[in-house]
Amino acid sequence: MTPPAIEVRQVRKTFAIRSGRVVAVDDVSFAIPPGGVLGVVGESGCGKSTLARLILGLLAPDSGEVTVEGQTVGGMDRKARARLIQPVFQDPFSSLNPLARVRDIVAMPLVAQGTFGRAEIERRVDELLARVGLSAEMGRRLPAELSGGQRQRVAIARALVLRPRIVVCDEPTSALDVSVQAQILNLLAELRRDLRLTYLFISHNLAVVEHVASEVAVMYLGRIVERGTTDALFAKPEHPYTKALLASVLTPEPGLGVPDVGLGDALPDPANIPPGCRFHPRCPVAEPRCASERPPLKERAGGGVECWIA
Amino acid sequence: MSALLEIERLQVDFGRTSAVRGVSLTVAPGETHCLVGESGCGKSVTSLAVMNLLARGARRRADRLAFQGQDLLGLPERGMARLRGNAMAMIFQEPMTSLNPAYTIGSQMTEVLRRHKAVSQRAATERAADLLARVGITAPGMRLGQFPHQLSGGLRQRVMIAMALMCEPRLLIADEPTTALDVTVQAQILRLLAGLQRDLGLGLLLITHDLGIVARVATRVSVMYAGEVVESATTADLFANPRHPYTQGLLRCVPVPGKVRRDEPLGAIRGTVPRIGPGFEGCAFRDRCDFADASCARAVPRHAAGATHEYLCRLAPGPAKTAA
Numbered sequence A: 001m002t003p004p005a006i007e008v009r010q011v012r013k014t015f016a017i018r019s020g021r022v023v024a025v026d027d028v029s030f031a032i033p034p035g036g037v038l039g040v041v042g043e044s045g046c047g048k049s050t051l052a053r054l055i056l057g058l059l060a061p062d063s064g065e066v067t068v069e070g071q072t073v074g075g076m077d078r079k080a081r082a083r084l085i086q087p088v089f090q091d092p093f094s095s096l097n098p099l100a101r102v103r104d105i106v107a108m109p110l111v112a113q114g115t116f117g118r119a120e121i122e123r124r125v126d127e128l129l130a131r132v133g134l135s136a137e138m139g140r141r142l143p144a145e146l147s148g149g150q151r152q153r154v155a156i157a158r159a160l161v162l163r164p165r166i167v168v169c170d171e172p173t174s175a176l177d178v179s180v181q182a183q184i185l186n187l188l189a190e191l192r193r194d195l196r197l198t199y200l201f202i203s204h205n206l207a208v209v210e211h212v213a214s215e216v217a218v219m220y221l222g223r224i225v226e227r228g229t230t231d232a233l234f235a236k237p238e239h240p241y242t243k244a245l246l247a248s249v250l251t252p253e254p255g256l257g258v259p260d261v262g263l264g265d266a267l268p269d270p271a272n273i274p275p276g277c278r279f280h281p282r283c284p285v286a287e288p289r290c291a292s293e294r295p296p297l298k299e300r301a302g303g304g305v306e307c308w309i310a
Numbered sequence B: 001m002s003a004l005l006e007i008e009r010l011q012v013d014f015g016r017t018s019a020v021r022g023v024s025l026t027v028a029p030g031e032t033h034c035l036v037g038e039s040g041c042g043k044s045v046t047s048l049a050v051m052n053l054l055a056r057g058a059r060r061r062a063d064r065l066a067f068q069g070q071d072l073l074g075l076p077e078r079g080m081a082r083l084r085g086n087a088m089a090m091i092f093q094e095p096m097t098s099l100n101p102a103y104t105i106g107s108q109m110t111e112v113l114r115r116h117k118a119v120s121q122r123a124a125t126e127r128a129a130d131l132l133a134r135v136g137i138t139a140p141g142m143r144l145g146q147f148p149h150q151l152s153g154g155l156r157q158r159v160m161i162a163m164a165l166m167c168e169p170r171l172l173i174a175d176e177p178t179t180a181l182d183v184t185v186q187a188q189i190l191r192l193l194a195g196l197q198r199d200l201g202l203g204l205l206l207i208t209h210d211l212g213i214v215a216r217v218a219t220r221v222s223v224m225y226a227g228e229v230v231e232s233a234t235t236a237d238l239f240a241n242p243r244h245p246y247t248q249g250l251l252r253c254v255p256v257p258g259k260v261r262r263d264e265p266l267g268a269i270r271g272t273v274p275r276i277g278p279g280f281e282g283c284a285f286r287d288r289c290d291f292a293d294a295s296c297a298r299a300v301p302r303h304a305a306g307a308t309h310e311y312l313c314r315l316a317p318g319p320a321k322t323a324a
Helices: A048-056 A078-084 A102-113 A118-131 A148-160 A178-195 A206-212 A230-235 A240-248 B043-051 B077-083 B105-116 B121-134 B140-144 B153-164 B183-200 B211-217 B235-240 B245-253
Strands: A006-017 A020-032 A037-041 A063-068 A085-088 A166-170 A198-203 A215-220 A223-229 A297-300 A303-306 B005-014 B017-027 B032-036 B058-061 B064-067 B088-091 B171-175 B203-208 B220-225 B228-234 B302-304 B310-312
Touching: A006 A048, A020 A037, A020 A048, A020 A063, A020 A215, A020 A223, A037 A048, A037 A206, A048 A063, A048 A085, A048 A166, A048 A198, A078 A085, A078 A102, A085 A148, A102 A118, A102 A148, A118 A148, A148 A178, A178 A206, A178 B245, A198 A206, A206 A230, A215 A230, A215 A240, A223 A230, A223 A240, A240 B183, B005 B043, B017 B032, B017 B043, B017 B203, B017 B220, B017 B228, B032 B043, B032 B211, B043 B058, B043 B064, B043 B088, B043 B171, B043 B203, B088 B153, B105 B121, B105 B140, B105 B153, B121 B140, B121 B153, B153 B183, B183 B203, B183 B211, B203 B211, B211 B235, B220 B235, B220 B245, B228 B235, B228 B245
Parallel strands: A037 A198, A037 A215, A085 A166, A166 A198, B032 B203, B032 B220, B088 B171, B171 B203
Antiparallel strands: A006 A020, A006 A063, A215 A223, A223 A303, A297 A303, B005 B017, B005 B058, B005 B064, B220 B228, B228 B310, B302 B310
């Protein structure tokens, strides 16, 4: 049996701050099959970027385990890991070396492996630049001479130049204009199909996640509070937080006004996680036990939901 | 009703770049006029030009720029300073950089009022507390004594709104007021703005890149591209009947929950925005447009598709065409 492309088992990650500890990821478990796309949604501070870094091996979990194609990420050789899993980050303005030419940026992962000859490097860089829709002339430019969308194409070419099987995309289109966002989303979808890639796709934009993901996990204050297939989750959300998130999406339909999502003022603070269900201070349908008892995980076809009421 | 804000053929140049090219629009009392477009289209520069807050070196010209009938073009800076923050107020995108980190919320809010009106510190503090409560901030008394860094992004944006309302403005210019916020907080802030605007009869010029926001809050929309308003219409008309190929393209780029199919490409607009210098002629969108022909390199006609719907394109009004 082939192992999952990514498997996360009971992973917990905390950070020390002056007044104690912030729990960024709290007992999270999931698996993504090869070729799948798991979308992770949640608001700022919910732990989604920490999760991405744990999966990339850039952070070590306090407890639990992250495996990629059956191998523990923490125990892998850096070069082997780079051939298997690669990131695409949000901000194409800060994730590219401003002093390096585009060609050299894309070549860097190959050079770092130390096993590729010069001709092979040149050939692969040419191939990738063409694949992501950048001309050879663009390859000679500096990042500052490119638009946001072109920079994100460079970041994608760099991520794919070692032919990895898994790509972690952390808000890859959030810094882009809508017309450019559409170009990049189409490119990512095409690359996944042609190269049979597995994506972990993090975004705060639910419409984007619905477009790209086969499964969705909703994070709130470090935990996955609901998970399911994209179709099921969007058609029939069960967790009150998922419902609120969906209700907050302003679709371009005139006349509907701005919805009242009914979440109140109590904003989530990862340094001060409420007891019981961590969503209860904002939940419009909370019951007394939600404030004291931790909700169980209720299994659903293709996922689950952590809520007393759902 | 006469317009609160009238802009006719506004032009702003920075050196050899034309950022705003002949923009005309009006905002009436009680109206929300959305200026929508992508980064670099000149929407923020337009709002800064109205407030006369352009960077040094920018050149501003217009046939007319008036607030409540008063000409702003010839108004000296002292007169402008009397209007700014008073009868016309502005909310910026980033509440962290537009609040002074070294002063409490209370001192920044009361300063606005005391600068423009003869009121006591005590009365100003009371008004600040009232407005904080009005924008949905609990325990306003405590918040007045806090510093900006002690508040979340959503709270800071509410403070910015409350501060803009201190002098009972007639016109509020909000530049991407919710872009830095989470979606749930965005919905709360937009509801708040819409409610205040309705209750106080404010004219609101809302600048955004988000067509979802436009659809939900605007009465009227102007779509900007490369420094020009390429289409202007009532909100319902614009979404039902977009005429300019750029507007049509933008609408196809937005993934709509429940209406997009996976593995089916989103509509995208190919290419990138051109750089516009002096002497540029013709339609700025022509290199990205599916309907472009040789005539698009010459002067572009402005067509009317109804009494309140105008667009800048060679395509005559008729049955709406959509790109294949």
